Amino acid sequence: MTKDLLCEGKIQKLEEIIENHKNTKGKLMPILHEAQKLFGCIPMEVQKKIADKTNIPLAEIYGVVTFYSHFSIEPKGDYIISVCMGTACYVKNAGKILEHISKEANVETGKTSEDGKFTLEATRCIGACGLAPVITVNEEVYGRLKGDLQEVKDIFAKYEVV
Amino acid sequence: MKTLAQLEKISDETKKMVELRLGSTKEADKKYHIMICQGTGCLSSQSIEIEKTFKKELEKHNLQEDTMLVKTGCFGICEAGPVIIIYPEGIFYSHITTEQVSDIVEKHLVNGNPIEDMLLHGSVVDGEIIPFNQVSFYKKQKRLALRLCGLINPENIMEYIAFDGYKALAKAVLTMKPEEVIKEMIDSGLRGRGGGGFSTGVKWSFTAKTEDNQKYIVCNGDEGDPGAFMDRSILEGDPNSVIEAMAIAGFATGANHGYVYVRAEYPTAVNRLSKAIEQARDLGLLGKSIFGTNFDFDIEIRLGAGAFVCGEETALLNSIEGFRGMPNPRPPYPAVKGLWGKPTVINNVETFANVPQIILNGSSWFKSIGTDTSKGTKVFALGGKVKNTGLIEVPMGTTLREVIFEVGGGIPGDKKFKAVQTGGPSGGCLTEKELDVPVDFDSLTKLGAMMGSGGMIVMDESNCMVDIAKFFLDFTVEESCGKCAPCRIGTKRMLEILEKISDGKGTLEDLEKLEEIAHNVKISSLCGLGQTAPNPILSTLEHFRDEYIAHIVDKRCPSGTCKNLLSYYILDNCVGCTLCAKNCPVNAISGERKELHHIDTSICIKCNVCLEKCPFKAIEVR
Numbered sequence: 001m002t003k004d005l006l007c008e009g010k011i012q013k014l015e016e017i018i019e020n021h022k023n024t025k026g027k028l029m030p031i032l033h034e035a036q037k038l039f040g041c042i043p044m045e046v047q048k049k050i051a052d053k054t055n056i057p058l059a060e061i062y063g064v065v066t067f068y069s070h071f072s073i074e075p076k077g078d079y080i081i082s083v084c085m086g087t088a089c090y091v092k093n094a095g096k097i098l099e100h101i102s103k104e105a106n107v108e109t110g111k112t113s114e115d116g117k118f119t120l121e122a123t124r125c126i127g128a129c130g131l132a133p134v135i136t137v138n139e140e141v142y143g144r145l146k147g148d149l150q151e152v153k154d155i156f157a158k159y160e161v162v
Numbered sequence: 163m164k165t166l167a168q169l170e171k172i173s174d175e176t177k178k179m180v181e182l183r184l185g186s187t188k189e190a191d192k193k194y195h196i197m198i199c200q201g202t203g204c205l206s207s208q209s210i211e212i213e214k215t216f217k218k219e220l221e222k223h224n225l226q227e228d229t230m231l232v233k234t235g236c237f238g239i240c241e242a243g244p245v246i247i248i249y250p251e252g253i254f255y256s257h258i259t260t261e262q263v264s265d266i267v268e269k270h271l272v273n274g275n276p277i278e279d280m281l282l283h284g285s286v287v288d289g290e291i292i293p294f295n296q297v298s299f300y301k302k303q304k305r306l307a308l309r310l311c312g313l314i315n316p317e318n319i320m321e322y323i324a325f326d327g328y329k330a331l332a333k334a335v336l337t338m339k340p341e342e343v344i345k346e347m348i349d350s351g352l353r354g355r356g357g358g359g360f361s362t363g364v365k366w367s368f369t370a371k372t373e374d375n376q377k378y379i380v381c382n383g384d385e386g387d388p389g390a391f392m393d394r395s396i397l398e399g400d401p402n403s404v405i406e407a408m409a410i411a412g413f414a415t416g417a418n419h420g421y422v423y424v425r426a427e428y429p430t431a432v433n434r435l436s437k438a439i440e441q442a443r444d445l446g447l448l449g450k451s452i453f454g455t456n457f458d459f460d461i462e463i464r465l466g467a468g469a470f471v472c473g474e475e476t477a478l479l480n481s482i483e484g485f486r487g488m489p490n491p492r493p494p495y496p497a498v499k500g501l502w503g504k505p506t507v508i509n510n511v512e513t514f515a516n517v518p519q520i521i522l523n524g525s526s527w528f529k530s531i532g533t534d535t536s537k538g539t540k541v542f543a544l545g546g547k548v549k550n551t552g553l554i555e556v557p558m559g560t561t562l563r564e565v566i567f568e569v570g571g572g573i574p575g576d577k578k579f580k581a582v583q584t585g586g587p588s589g590g591c592l593t594e595k596e597l598d599v600p601v602d603f604d605s606l607t608k609l610g611a612m613m614g615s616g617g618m619i620v621m622d623e624s625n626c627m628v629d630i631a632k633f634f635l636d637f638t639v640e641e642s643c644g645k646c647a648p649c650r651i652g653t654k655r656m657l658e659i660l661e662k663i664s665d666g667k668g669t670l671e672d673l674e675k676l677e678e679i680a681h682n683v684k685i686s687s688l689c690g691l692g693q694t695a696p697n698p699i700l701s702t703l704e705h706f707r708d709e710y711i712a713h714i715v716d717k718r719c720p721s722g723t724c725k726n727l728l729s730y731y732i733l734d735n736c737v738g739c740t741l742c743a744k745n746c747p748v749n750a751i752s753g754e755r756k757e758l759h760h761i762d763t764s765i766c767i768k769c770n771v772c773l774e775k776c777p778f779k780a781i782e783v784r
Contacts, residue, residue: 025502026464028484033426033465060485067486067643068467070426086388087586087619088545090633096770124468126427127391129545130203130240130552141206148774 005039005075013038018053028056028064032071041075077112077119079159082136086125089133093147097133098122100152163446164454166332176324183249183313193228194271195249201236201398202430204243212244215260219267235399237312239299240552242282252293254282302569305555306539307515311399316434319441322402328447330518334410335453343414344370350525351537356382356510357614359603365507368497369415372505377417379408380508382478383424386470387586390617392541393511395553397431401438405461407517411507412459420461423478436463470641474689475508488645489689512541532558536602546619549574563597566620577622585614587634588694590701610701626723627706628713632660634698649692652683656699664724668714722783729763736780742772
């Protein structure tokens with residue numbers, strides 16, 4: 001994937017973020033949250049930069065980044081498809097929906113498709129249990145799904161992929 | 163704001179603004195209040211568009227002056243979303259679409275005739291429309307923690323103040339000593355709603371007794387139980403109640419700084435909470451010398467990053483400090499040695515939401531609700547195979563039957579109730595014969611389940627209990643932080659055995675091994691995650707051992723869930739339409755046109771496509 005992740009402007013922005021948290025107690029988590037938002041992921045180069053500027057050992061930063069599922073080292077696809085695997089969705093066939101999507105987009109759970117278009121995630125409860133089963137594509141929420149293949153195809157049609 | 167009089171002045175002025183919602187039209191300057199639910203559930207089904215359409219339609223009929231549009235937090239009945247309530251009558255419309263808005267405005271607001279077909283089911287009794295709080299979903303409920311969810315605009319602190327907001331803080335700071343606040347909390351019998359069930363007042367007293375000049379108040383909003391969302395709804399619908407409670411806790415224990423730790427997956431909650439904190443600061447309800455006293459208190463938000471174990475208090479504190487969210491051995495408890503080594507009170511969101519009312523109404527009022535050992539109410543997230551999915555709050559001691567069949571409306575689609583799982587991945591399941599047990603902390607623990615944070619997932623006969631146990635174990639294996647061996651290794655080994663069983667390769671010795679590992683993990687894990695992880699296995703083994711045996715001995719999944727134990731067959735009512743054969747991805751189906759077809763089970767990959775495609779229901783799985 002060739003995305004210009006680390007352009008000058010963003011690195012400068014990162015330095016500002018670190019500077020802003022200079023006096024924050026327990027600053028690593030807030031910095032990582034903002035970095036994840038800025039770059040869409042936290043690659044090694046970014047971790048090194050944070051280590052340099054904060055004097056927190058790189059090993060520790062790497063440990064924290066890999067511990068939390070919200071942070072990722074690899075860049076994600078243009079469309080992030082999250083299939084909710086909370087209990088309420090699971091007992092209403094969310095597993096089947098995940099299978100259909102995986103087949104339809106030709107991408108394994110937790111991975112990004114080769115063209116960089118889709119990332120498929122099995123996510124923890126998003127708290128929309130009343131609408132179970134639920135999936136989200138970026139910010140868009142699709143609820144009360146029936147779990148058949150056609151429905152998944154219809155959703156994909158919106159994102160111009162057959 | 164420096165005095166109680168100032169607060170009361172604001173409260174009196176703003177009361178007029180909200181009076182209509184209490185059914186009084188005396189001093190109301192508006193004719194109608196339209197409450198539009200904008201909790202996460204309704205937001206994802208277009209409630210913002212509905213709000214916009216209302217605005218347009220009201221202007222069209224020149225009603226914008228007479229009507230107040232209020233966006234609120236969750237009403238609880240997410241199944242019916244998007245939902246609105248129209249006051250003063252308290253009429254509840256469900257499943258609204260943008261197209262229906264003009265009808266509601268014209269018929270209801272202009273002509274005064276509510277549209278019966280669009281109301282929440284059960285709203286019309288003997289031809290009369292009843293207010294929503296008389297409908298079966300709400301009738302048995304008692305809303306304390308959710309008191310203002312759906313009744314106020316969470317982004318306007320004035321509406322909170324109108325409903326006696328911050329009066330409890332004023333009462334505590336101006337008229338009570340810290341010891342008196344703590345005594346009131348202990349007397350009330352309030353126990354932690356996050357799962358532990360420890361007395362909130364006693365916890366506060368531990369921190370109050372320490373002689374450190376720096377102490378902290380932490381609110382645990384890292385709601386990780388998949389299927390529970392009460393904390394999110396409180397933060398989205400009534401964030402000020404949590405802020406006020408944290409300040410009261412700060413006053414009682416001598417802390418002047420608070421952190422709210424919220425999941426990053428809850429953007430709406432984070433957003434509304436930050437707005438509320440800002441507004442409270444602007445009014446001087448947070449900050450230096452609150453109500454003119456020498457008590458200072460302020461709050462910061464910290465975001466979680468998707469680790470279930472951070473709901474465990476010591477792991478959460480590590481996460482705030484900027485480390486991996488791994489638990490520490492206790493004691494020392496955080497109440498004595500917590501955040502950055504300082505004494506720290508840590509309570510969950512729902513627990514905090516109860517505090518202001520206890521201080522305001524007194525402990526004896528709170529004590530009068532609930533059972534002997536569990537006072538007050540509990541919020542449950544009702545989900546799974548139940549008609550009214552959503553958030554409910556009932557007095558402690560309400561039976562599961564009342565919750566599932568009266569409030570929840572029973573099981574959809576004429577299916578039979580099989581089990582209910584309480585307490586999420588840490589809890590256990592309960593069956594038909596336990597339905598009449600009054601629900602409180604101790605009764606659930608005695609039955610091998612637990613209250614947990616209040617997730618309640620109902621299952622019907624089509625759910626496989628081995629599969630459910632596998633689902634929860636899969637969750638705990640993924641979320642185990644790996645610090646202690648019993649949890650890291652034990653949960654993984656248990657999951658492997660469950661997978662073996664659901665693949666039809668299990669043996670009866672496996673069940674004994676499973677029980678043995680479960681017991682060891684339970685007694686030797688470092689934190690609550692590991693100590694409770696075996697519960698789903700133990701309780702399904704206790705209540706549904708026959709299902710495990712069917713998987714092992716008969717190589718059969720009674721509910722038809724475990725894929726490797728299923729086979730697809732074509733029944734005699736097949737008309738030979740060839741649809742299944744055409745769609746089968748592996749050509750496992752043979753047969754001539756207009757003749758009975760046949761599936762070669764040795765080729766079949768069990769993809770379920772034939773069953774979905776067959777228009778004659780001629781395909782059976784067994």
